[in-house]
Amino acid sequence: MEVLLFTVLTLCALGVLSAVVLYFVARRFRVEEDPRIDEVEKMLPGANCGGCGFAGCRGMADALVTHEDISALYCPVGGAECMNRVASYLGKSAPVKEAQTATVRCGGACAQRPRTNTYDGARSCAVAASLYAGETGCAFGCVGFGDCVKVCTFGALRMNPQTGLPEVDPEKCTACGACVKACPKHIIELRKRWPGNRAVYVSCVSHDRGAAVMKACKAGCIGCGKCVKVCPFGAITLDKNLAYIDPQKCRLCRKCVNECPTGAIVLSNMKPLPVDKVQVKE
Template sequence: MSTSILILLVLTSLGLVFGFILAFANKKFAIEVNPLIHLVEDVLPKGQCGACGFAGCQAYAEAVVLRPDVPPNLCIPGKEAVAKAVAELTGKVAEAVEPRIAQVKCAGVAGKAAKDYEYQGVQDCVAASLLAGGFKTCKYGCLGLGTCAKNCTFNAITMSPDGLPVIDPDKCTGCGKCETVCPKQVITMMPLGARVRVNCNSKDKGAVARKACSVACIGCSLCARECPHGAIKIENNLATVDAHICKEQCTDAKCLTKCPTKAIRPAVLGVVPGSESQASVEAVCPSCIKPPNVAG
């Protein structure tokens, strides 16, 4: 018998032996997968955004099927429709999911926001922020390098020519991925139907904030004093709006007329922060409409 034939026989024998071993192990240690997991995963949007708190849609499907403590409404992008579908499949009760959308808390475009230096490094907000906190004088402002847009699973963010993110309300699912990747925490989630928002993220005191950006909130509290519903508070030199109080109780947002820098604006979707139209102002503040001059 030649050496080549002997080698072939040995290799064939080894292949058969290992094949039988693997087949036995596969049968012996096989883990049965609950078919319900696949059914639940099929109704999820497959964004793999992690908004549910699990590592992707499959991980959430496994958790919601196998663990009684995991509710069926954790898929933020899927909203109420997916929550109901998961609830029906798992026999759980789905509580109402409040729709939300991303909000950009900065209107500091070129010409309004000052710069400390010209940045020519890697076009990424995280990388730029590692160099002395970024090139903007305001260390809380949007750096405009599009890290949020690059990481948006649903392609809901585009960058304006002036370098600010624009949220597409038809595509944004409120998953919060952009919120987690922004090194400046400029992007946050707000409920749909919010009437006003603060287009600023600065925690600096008034004079410092105004020097760094002409449209910064200076923490003057005029808006808070004007709001009769207590929806606006000043925290860390920055105005914050309780969107639920504002949405449910306010019919005339007079705070818009009091802000000296126009940092508080109508919560208009799909536009660059700071570019809200006069019509949008009048929609939430009827008293902002100036009556026509009456000839005497």
């Protein structure tokens, strides 16, 4: 009994002693910091994704507090709501940025884009892309090893085993841009996010000539330019055999979708225009 008591007391004494030492050490070496940084950090989502350009939310909070003008700082995860809250707390004007979502601009699924060789190296898009054109005849398309999926901290990307392509869940995507940086083929783009996650975009990034595109992939943009002509808003441009829809000018009229001969212009969460309407136009 005596031994037990002695042990317990010794342990307690040790604990108290350590606490006292820790207390003084902590006081002695405390770093003076603006307490608002802690507060702002709490308001941020805490994902530490790096989407703002800082290593983590702490860095962003520090910048938000210390910078006079915070219009260049934006947390894509928290969005406008979060930024407004932080700005009003700090008494600064909130940065404005429209909502965006990651968009995978390659439609070269396994069925559309046959494999022409077998890659046998490390399963990484970056490694494969720095070695050669890729497993298909298209040197621009998705490599398919999911570097984008690996960097997504929000679980918004997944590889579709049927198509061999990554798919974005717009509900989970925070437009942090990690996948955009990770893709060695620069296929993923942050595009304006419409209500209901509606979207119209060219799902191809190939600058090859039409014949080469058609040989490699059934879903590629062949640069025919029909979409450019049909667009009533001048939102579509053609550069080096590739059409691009400017998300700022596009109004989702969908005329281009019906015009595209290869189906490279993709429509999501929207019904296509009735075909006869287009025919009337022609």
